[in-house]
Amino acid sequence: MTPEIGHFALALAFALALIQSIIPIVGANRGKLLWMHSARATSIGQLVLVGIAFGALMRSFVTSDFTVVNVASNSHSLKPMLYKIAGTWGSHEGSLLLWVLILTLFGAAVSLFGSNIPDSLKARTLAVQAWISTGFLSFMLFTSNPFTRVFPPPADGNDLNPLLQDVGLALHPPFLYLGYVGFSIVFSFAVAALLEGKVDAAWARWVRPWTLTAWMCLTAGIVLGSWWAYYELGWGGWWFWDPVENVSFMPWLLGTALLHSAIVTEKRDAFKSWTILLAILTFSLSLLGTFVVRSGLLTSVHAFAVDPERGLYILFLLALSIGGSLALYAWRAPMMESGGIFKPISREAGLLINNLILVAATGTVLFGTLYPLFLEAVTGEKISVGAPFFNASFIPMMLPLVLFMGVGPFLSWKRADLAGVLQRVRYVALASVIAFLVIWYLQEGGPLLAHLSILLAIWLLFATLREWAMRIRLFDVPFSEALRRARNLPRASHGMTLAHAGLAVAMFGFIGSSAWKVEEVVFVAPGSTIEIAGFEVIFEGVERVRGPNYFADRGTLDVFRNGENITTLFPERRYYPIAESSTTESAIRSTLAGDLYASIAEPASKDAELSGAWTLRILYEPFVNFIWLGSTFLILGGALSLSDRRLRVGAPKRTRAIPSRTAPAE
Amino acid sequence: MNRTLAFLPLLIAVVFGGFFLWGLNPDRDPNEVPSVLISQPAPEFGLEPIVGVDTPGLSRSDLVGTETAVVVNVFASWCVPCRAEHAVLTSLAERDGIRLFGINYKDKPDDAARWLAELGNPYARIGSDVSGRVGIEWGISGVPETFIVGTDGTVLYRYVGPVVGEVAVGKFREALVQAGALPREDL
Numbered sequence: 055m056t057p058e059i060g061h062f063a064l065a066l067a068f069a070l071a072l073i074q075s076i077i078p079i080v081g082a083n084r085g086k087l088l089w090m091h092s093a094r095a096t097s098i099g100q101l102v103l104v105g106i107a108f109g110a111l112m113r114s115f116v117t118s119d120f121t122v123v124n125v126a127s128n129s130h131s132l133k134p135m136l137y138k139i140a141g142t143w144g145s146h147e148g149s150l151l152l153w154v155l156i157l158t159l160f161g162a163a164v165s166l167f168g169s170n171i172p173d174s175l176k177a178r179t180l181a182v183q184a185w186i187s188t189g190f191l192s193f194m195l196f197t198s199n200p201f202t203r204v205f206p207p208p209a210d211g212n213d214l215n216p217l218l219q220d221v222g223l224a225l226h227p228p229f230l231y232l233g234y235v236g237f238s239i240v241f242s243f244a245v246a247a248l249l250e251g252k253v254d255a256a257w258a259r260w261v262r263p264w265t266l267t268a269w270m271c272l273t274a275g276i277v278l279g280s281w282w283a284y285y286e287l288g289w290g291g292w293w294f295w296d297p298v299e300n301v302s303f304m305p306w307l308l309g310t311a312l313l314h315s316a317i318v319t320e321k322r323d324a325f326k327s328w329t330i331l332l333a334i335l336t337f338s339l340s341l342l343g344t345f346v347v348r349s350g351l352l353t354s355v356h357a358f359a360v361d362p363e364r365g366l367y368i369l370f371l372l373a374l375s376i377g378g379s380l381a382l383y384a385w386r387a388p389m390m391e392s393g394g395i396f397k398p399i400s401r402e403a404g405l406l407i408n409n410l411i412l413v414a415a416t417g418t419v420l421f422g423t424l425y426p427l428f429l430e431a432v433t434g435e436k437i438s439v440g441a442p443f444f445n446a447s448f449i450p451m452m453l454p455l456v457l458f459m460g461v462g463p464f465l466s467w468k469r470a471d472l473a474g475v476l477q478r479v480r481y482v483a484l485a486s487v488i489a490f491l492v493i494w495y496l497q498e499g500g501p502l503l504a505h506l507s508i509l510l511a512i513w514l515l516f517a518t519l520r521e522w523a524m525r526i527r528l529f530d531v532p533f534s535e536a537l538r539r540a541r542n543l544p545r546a547s548h549g550m551t552l553a554h555a556g557l558a559v560a561m562f563g564f565i566g567s568s569a570w571k572v573e574e575v576v577f578v579a580p581g582s583t584i585e586i587a588g589f590e591v592i593f594e595g596v597e598r599v600r601g602p603n604y605f606a607d608r609g610t611l612d613v614f615r616n617g618e619n620i621t622t623l624f625p626e627r628r629y630y631p632i633a634e635s636s637t638t639e640s641a642i643r644s645t646l647a648g649d650l651y652a653s654i655a656e657p658a659s660k661d662a663e664l665s666g667a668w669t670l671r672i673l674y675e676p677f678v679n680f681i682w683l684g685s686t687f688l689i690l691g692g693a694l695s696l697s698d699r700r701l702r703v704g705a706p707k708r709t710r711a712i713p714s715r716t717a718p719a720e
Numbered sequence: 721m722n723r724t725l726a727f728l729p730l731l732i733a734v735v736f737g738g739f740f741l742w743g744l745n746p747d748r749d750p751n752e753v754p755s756v757l758i759s760q761p762a763p764e765f766g767l768e769p770i771v772g773v774d775t776p777g778l779s780r781s782d783l784v785g786t787e788t789a790v791v792v793n794v795f796a797s798w799c800v801p802c803r804a805e806h807a808v809l810t811s812l813a814e815r816d817g818i819r820l821f822g823i824n825y826k827d828k829p830d831d832a833a834r835w836l837a838e839l840g841n842p843y844a845r846i847g848s849d850v851s852g853r854v855g856i857e858w859g860i861s862g863v864p865e866t867f868i869v870g871t872d873g874t875v876l877y878r879y880v881g882p883v884v885g886e887v888a889v890g891k892f893r894e895a896l897v898q899a900g901a902l903p904r905e906d907l
Contacts, residue, residue, distance in 0.1 A: 334729075335729070345740070349740075351740060351744065365744045369740055369744065372737070376733050376737075377730065377737070380729045380733050381730055383729065383730070384726040384727040384730050385726075387726045388722070388723045388726050424739070427739055427740075428739060430743075431742050431743065
């Protein structure tokens with residue numbers, strides 16, 4: 055019964071979405087307040103109904119109702135409860151339901167919390183949001199119904215792919231989708247603004263909290279995925295430039311550009327059509343991601359079970375939404391007059407550079423990701439584009455961005471005093487170089503690019519801190535006065551400092567763990583000793599252990615440093631009999647200085663198995679935890695900026711924001 | 721803002737859309753990355769026989785001037801799928817009269833000899849590639865891999881992974897027919 059309730063709720067949500075697609079926008083055009091306000095009820099109604107459907111599917115998973123096809127093929131009665139719940143969004147159909155749930159969540163949130171947004175803009179935005187949910191609800195109802203029954207039901211399920219049975223991955227899709235799909239509301243705002251033909255500072259301010267929320271969630275989602283890959287796949291890497299990783303990264307890059315260009319629109323009434331375009335493109339890239347993952351267009355390790363018919367339906371939705379919005383853009387954008395004039399040396403110009411680099415970087419990743427498809431279509435040749443391309447193109451592009459990031463916040467709006475700024479950062483540059491030389495002395499060797507990157511990361515960290523210190527006049531005035539200033543500084547400003555510093559911190563992790571990684575792959579028998587990065591690791595042997603739905607071979611490694619036993623690692627090789635697949639559970643000794651990472655694999659040969667020899671992969675990854683630390687800073691920085699007073703208090707009337715030298719930057 | 725410039729994003733999106741539409745062709749399998757060796761001459765190599773096995777060694781000259789296309793199979797005793805594939809290859813060599821050559825990849829001669837003694841030896845020639853150097857020349861990504869080489873020493877076909885199961889065997893036999901090593905009616 056429960057699955058039928060879920061299915062029925064989906065159909066009702068589809069009906070509500072249809073109503074919301076039409077009534078509010080017609081109301082906005084005719085000035086009928088009641089029609090416009092109808093979006094409030096329908097958007098909340100959609101959330102409740104899709105929520106019921108999601109709850110129904112989750113219940114089927116929790117109770118292991120194998121009469122539902124989706125449960126039978128993705129769950130198993132012996133699976134731990136957490137993964138039964140996570141199984142809800144582990145399949146194509148279930149994850150699509152989560153996608154739509156988040157879509158309606160953002161719609162309802164705008165209805166509930168966007169009390170300062172004018173009625174007509176809100177009505178149009180929610181109507182556009184309903185267009186998207188109409189498209190995806192119909193997609194689900196017609197091609198990917200998660201509630202399809204099977205008769206006779208199987209005795210037990212097929213189990214979820216064991217690689218996916220992991221806490222990091224249980225949480226990864228919800229956050230990723232909150233980010234991905236969160237940009238839908240920004241897209242809806244942009245399309246609504248194009249329909250209204252009006253974009254101004256107030257618009258940018260209304261959109262900002264939603265952009266920030268989506269951006270934070272996307273950051274968290276990507277980091278969780280990366281963290282999962284790091285400790286679960288057993289290769290010790292955290293980013294592989296796989297197409298599916300790339301499609302989640304591109305909306306992040308463009309979303310970051312949007313976050314910055316929207317500031318210019320908000321403070322200076324400039325970059326208007328550009329901000330709108332970024333808002334459209336960011337969500338377009340999210341849609342592209344959904345399409346790539348579910349259509350089998352590209353080779354990837356992550357893709358869902360694919361079906362060309364589904365791919366065609368999503369492509370049709372893409373054509374409507376992206377094509378439609380860009381056509382609207384081409385028609386309406388030229389009519390938007392641009393505001394605030396600025397000089398080549400100004401904060402506007404700085405943010406423009408930020409945008410240009412981020413957009414170029416996004417274009418590079420997009421090109422690299424789709425190049426195999428283009429080439430195959432044109433010449434028939436099949437290739438794959440891997441990490442070397444992205445490392446060679448993307449990284450050198452991002453380094454200038456880091457250089458400018460250090461200076462940018464020092465620049466004032468409209469016209470900045472270059473000499474003054476250079477004077478302020480003079481000592482920062484000097485200190486960075488000194489710190490860099492010290493590190494170079496301590497850590498000789500490694501690629502030149504890595505050293506250059508370290509220098510830039512130090513520069514970014516110091517410059518960011520210097521800018522923050524300058525704002526609160528630390529050391530210039532008594533400490534209590536500086537503290538008072540820090541308290542009075544807008545939270546958005548603290549948020550910027552934290553996020554920029556976070557990137558610098560994460561950079562240390564990126565660089566350290568890729569350029570100075572030490573790796574050994576060895577055959578070991580009980581009693582073997584491996585020396586790596588100052589550690590002495592003794593392999594004690596392997597024993598067979600049993601988990602709830604798997605068997606595991608658990609290795610025991612005693613780790614010594616300077617003759618002292620500092621820890622014991624237990625890497626595992628798990629076999630899941632029902633899913634007929636194996637996973638690697640690496641064991642990690644984590645410290646801020648670096649991770650000692652161990653994973654074991656099947657014995658090297660039959661003879662080796664008899665003598666107890668195993669393949670042991672052991673790595674030392676310096677600074678890798680700085681990645682997670684820095685990423686946390688990024689997310690907290692976003693949260694701090696989101697809590698800024700100006701976003702909570704009603705936005706001012708549609709008047710031009712008056713720029714001032716003490717204007718907060720984010 | 722320039723009117724034509726505003727159309728640019730739409731234009732790019734339409735071009736992308738066209739490629740995507742093409743890419744959805746159900747016959748297309750993006751996971752199938754063919755070898756760069758296809759239609760190229762087989763690489764230059766010369767391998768000694770496995771120590772302790774009577775079968776002669778294998779070098780490039782054995783692949784040129786053959787009567788019909790031959791099969792070159794890369795295998796190892798430590799590779800479990802090779803064991804499954806062995807029966808298929810044996811049947812190809814013994815029932816269909818295909819000339820089968822082997823490259824014994826990164827294997828200890830003793831292990832390889834024992835493996836062949838246990839399962840039987842369908843190979844006409846086997847080169848022992850202990851260092852894995854020749855495997856690199858052939859561009860293999862793992863074992864087993866199986867190539868079909870034409871009478872003039874040109875690589876015609878590459879199969880990655882074990883030729884096991886109806887679909888894989890069907891595919892491989894089809895390739896053999898096209899190479900002229902099997903008559904069409906044997907398909």
